Amino acid sequence: MRAETQDVVDEIKQAVSLLRRHLDWEPSLKRLDWLNAKAEDASLWDDPTEAQKLMRERQQLEDGITGIRRLESQLSDNLELIELGEAEDDKEIVEEAEKSLKEMRNEVNRLQIESLLSGEADSNDTYLEVHSGAGGTESQDWANMLMRMYSRWAEKHGMKIDVMEVHDGEEAGIKSATLLIKGHNAYGWLKTEAGVHRLVRISPYDSAARRHTSFSSIGVYPVIDDSIQIDINESDCRIDTYRSSGAGGQHVNTTDSAVRITHMPTGIVVQCQQERSQHKNRAKAWDMLRARLYEAELQKREEAANAENASKTAIGWGHQIRSYVLQPYQLVKDLRTGTESTNPQGVLDGDLDDFMEAALAQRVYGGGEEVEDID
Structure with missing residues (x-):
């Protein structure tokens, strides 16, 4: 041999x-x-x-x-x-x-x-939220690209994706979206993706073809089962209903079936417009809120162990966990682990395993410092 x-x-x-x-x-x-x-x-x-x-x-x-x-x-x-x-x-x-x-x-x-995915919620399904940062159409298009990227990753791993809510941008892209990703260890794999993601490219929306930098944030929250009790005082919550958004035509909901719940003590807001029934959207929104509050508790435990809660930082300079550069060169770089790829299109098509594995290993084994950002 x-x-x-x-x-x-x-x-x-x-x-x-x-x-x-x-x-x-x-x-x-x-x-x-x-x-x-x-x-x-x-x-x-x-x-x-x-x-x-x-x-x-x-x-x-x-x-x-x-x-x-x-x-x-x-x-x-x-x-x-x-x-x-x-x-x-x-x-x-x-x-x-x-x-x-x-x-x-x-x-x-x-x-x-x-095998490192041994946290109490790692094996659970997960909610994944995408929020565009400042920058209008350019940032909203980037948020839409991220939603597609995570959907592709989930599909490649045989996971099911439900779109809980989407708020479309004015011209293109999305302002925000919430996906429910169902599959073994969905939360465990995706939890390290929470934070701000930065895109550098020649904007297709700029007639002068200038280079633009855009930011969008990702939030990841585990779906909790009946074995995990989360008590919510309904008097602490404000419930609003509104009309579901959509691409137009006969499928746009003409009633106020979408539901938004705001948890006043924490400022956490969840929204659901997946169903045509307000009753079903309300029930799913309560599930989403319980997941968010549970994730907040998990984050507190991590912070006690000196883990950084990147998902709650501002959406902008200095807080990104990963940069995706399409021009003037091709490079995706994780600023926590130093993991790189010179194939941005592959990454945007869902090839994220190397980045996730490195981030998970760093969480468990520690070591390493934040890597200097790229222009």
Whole structure:
């Protein structure tokens, strides 16, 4: 076996060993056996909330154990293929196995990052809010580009996207939008995207073709289930109804079905116009408010551990977490981790995993300082 291939094999073995250790392998196997037996007990569903909690734990353990076993089996199969190819002097078999091992290394590195998603809400669905900054049409177009970017990322990961509300810009783009992204670890992956995102480009809306800098902010809030209790005093909230916005024509709602709830003590505002029914929009808006208040509590805990709450800073200079430069050169740079890409179009099409993985690793392992911004 070539030295380069041996290095890849050693890296995979080490990563699998770390995954086993992180999962706490033997106790997890026993716990899964117990949960499987519990699932066969009809009385489990006498308490639906507890049953859902146990079934969620069961699924997560099953996914983790199955994933590790699959990796170990793939590694063994590829090593056997290399041994067979070398014995028969069949370079094609060896090369195919080596290619598979390199793909495994990428997958196992991703699984290591995913194993870091152990926060109490990391596995939940998530709300993602986009807000344009100052700058009118240019900034609103950038907000729309960000909404598309995160939608593409979610689609690539097999997640479902519901548009809860959109406020269109006057000429183009959007002023704000709220997406509900449903999928395993949706909040865990997206939580590090909260903050201000900066775009530098030649504006398509400027007849003089000058370079413009635009800002938009991203907020990320976990969907909370029945096991998490968030008490809200309704007297602390102001509820407004308004007509849903849209592209026009027969599908525009002609009644005040959209709902906005303002939580007076915190100033948090949520809006929902997804449904034609005001009653349904109101119920979903309350869910969104509970999620926002829960996220605020999570942020307080992070701040106590010296974590920066970037999502509450002003939308403008000095507060951005990532810059996307389209002109005069091509570069996307994360200002927290230093992660870069010279393929902005790929990033805007949803290729965000490298940025998310680096930010998650930094949160867990620490280290690193903010990277100097780019012009």
